[in-house]
Amino acid sequence: MNTDKIFAETLANEYAPKSASKVVALKKLDRKAKNPANIFTYSFGIIMCLVFGTGMCLAMQVIGPATTASFIFGIVVGLVGIVGMSVNYSIYKKLLEKGKQKYAFEIMELAKEICEAE
Numbered sequence: 001m002n003t004d005k006i007f008a009e010t011l012a013n014e015y016a017p018k019s020a021s022k023v024v025a026l027k028k029l030d031r032k033a034k035n036p037a038n039i040f041t042y043s044f045g046i047i048m049c050l051v052f053g054t055g056m057c058l059a060m061q062v063i064g065p066a067t068t069a070s071f072i073f074g075i076v077v078g079l080v081g082i083v084g085m086s087v088n089y090s091i092y093k094k095l096l097e098k099g100k101q102k103y104a105f106e107i108m109e110l111a112k113e114i115c116e117a118e
Contacts, residue, residue: 022110022113022114022117023114025110026107026110026111026114029103029106029107029110030103030107032099032103033096033099033100033102033103033107034096034099034100035099036095036099037092037095037096037098037099038092040091040092040095041088041089041091041092041095044084044088044091045085045088047084048081048084048085048088049081049085050081051077051078051080051081051084052077052078052080052081052082052084052085053081054074054077054078054081055074055075055076055077055078055079055080055081056074056078057074058070058071058073058074058077058078059071059074059075059078060074061074
């Protein structure tokens with residue numbers, strides 16, 4: 001095995017012009033189907049974690065006035081964050097299913113073409 005030759009080939013492949021193959025198109029369609037669900041889920045999850053943390057800071061009187069009203073408000077805000085984090089996965093599954101249904105026909109046709117070509 002000539003490692004220099006292997007290295008040269010991999011480097012040449014990296015700089016060679018890419019042709020749009022059906023497999024690349026299939027990967028792009030797959031990403032198109034999954035990206036909206038992933039983006040929403042990460043964004044919503046981060047926001048709900050921040051809401052939860054803010055509520056806990058209010059409840060422990062790290063921020064805000066040290067009153068009973070602030071304590072109760074902090075617990076309520078923290079519970080909103082917990083509920084948001086709890087439903088996040090369910091929302092993700094529904095959005096992912098909707099995205100898969102939207103692109104299912106195109107993905108199946110392209111996959112069928114790839115399988116028949118081999």
